[in-house]
Amino acid sequence: MNLKNTFNLGVKELRGLWRDPVMLALIVYAFSLSVWTTANSSPDALSNAAIAIVDEDQSHLSTRISSAFYPPYFVSPRMITAAEMDDRMDQGLDTFAVNIPPDFERDVLGGRSPAIQLNVDATRMSQAFTGGGYIQQIVSAEVSEFVSGHRSETELPVDLALRARYNPSLDPKWFGAISSVIQSITMLSLVLTGSALIREKEHGTVEHLLVMPVTATEIMVSKIWSMGLVVLLGSSFSLLVVVQALMDVPVQGSVALFLAGTALMIFAMTGLGIFLATIAGSMPQFALLLMLALLPLQVLSGAMTPRESMPEIIQNLMLAAPNTHFIILSQGILFRGAGFDVVWPQFLALALIGFVLFQLALVRFRAFLR
Known part of the structure; x- marks a missing residue:
């Protein structure tokens, strides 16, 4: 050659x-x-999702849940009434709407299992699919932390600590x-x-x-x-x-x-x-x-x-x-x-x-x- x-x-x-x-x-x-x-x-990650919250409980726990949604995953939550919720989602103003029912904190501390309603605009497919899991994890973490401060519970002898070396x-x-x-x-x-x-x-x-x-x-x-x-x-x-x-x-x-x-x-x-x-x-x-x-x-x-x-x-x-x-x-x-x-x-x-x-x-x- x-x-x-x-x-x-x-x-x-x-x-x-x-x-x-x-x-x-x-x-x-x-x-x-x-x-x-x-x-x-990055379609797999939630970014600046629009969320609204209907707080019918007005308790310390509901306030903690409302303040747990912040950037970069969510925009600052907008506090609305139950009458506004459906109209805002129909207009495409909110991707997620969380409805916290009355007496939510009292039922949680009483050992009952109250439910929080989550409305999702499924037309925004990537955010709707990912955001539902994010919201569920955030609400569960806030409720668990709140309950652990009011009721003594047996702690596990082992704690799992996750550390990512890269990123x-x-x-x-x-x-x-x-x-x-x-x-x-x-x-x-x-x-x-x-x-x-x-x-x-x-x-x-x-x-x-x-x-x-x-x-x-x-x-x-x-x-x-x-x-x-x-x-x-x-x-x-x-x-x-x-x-x-x-x-x-x-x-x-x-x-x-x-x-x-x-x-x-x-x-x-x-x-x-x-x-x-x-x-x-x-x-x-x-x-x-x-x-x-x-x-x-x-x-x-x-x-x-x-x-x-x-x-x-x-x-x-x-x-x-x-x-x-x-x-x-x-x-x-x-x-x-x-x-x-x-x-x-x-x-x-x-x-x-x-x-x-x-x-x-x-x-x-x-x-x-x-």
Whole structure:
């Protein structure tokens, strides 16, 4: 393989990418605005939910419950009457309405089991589903603490203390930002190399390459190093500038070690991208193949759902996917501060999978050129 030819062909790919404004916009968006919006949307967490309280008891306990709802999970509760409750929810002013009945404190202290009514606007699906559990936990905690101060109860001899080493406040933005960077690396590694080959085919420049003194290996390696360099630079910018500097999200481990694993991940995914591009006949067909490839890779790799909760056969099958090992590697380094002595099996797996995908793509690419 002639390194000079490979370098020059790679520079040609970079120039072609520079003249593609749509692809450039996708790269910028994936490593900046997409990371920001994904981290801050956090649909699994409750944020500034509108809540109203009907306090028909006017007791010390009901006041404690009313004051337990505060930002950032809820806005400051609005005290309303029972007659206003239904109208306000119909107008969409409140997502939750808590109705504390008369004599609530007296019934609690008397050992009876009074009920608090919770009305939920189910049209706000993400907040309604999550907020009901939040409110139940808050009310239960306040009642338990109030009762323990008025009645002597037997305490358990063991106390469970939970401490989170990374992200002590369990802010979902921390996990969402880094997960979004990982997903962007996976997506763009496939898209850029595949679209580069499809672009050659659609512009008719493949025939020009065939009459030049270059080999199939040189053409394929040039696309891998050039597009891989773009993804590596984009992921470095996203992690160092967007995630750490702008969003103030810390990482526990070595960024350099993570980028080394990213380089292996890019090598594996760019090979897969070229393989898919040789199967597709046009850009729309390539986009359809991307949907079939990306969805299982993203959903079943452990990025969205822990692998331990999946069927064992799925866990074993997904060990053949490169981003499964990349997710384990990234979470170990960035979340738990793992060193190379801990994540070397994932580095080895990525290198082996990347080599296999490269060979498969090269065989298919040679057939494609013929």
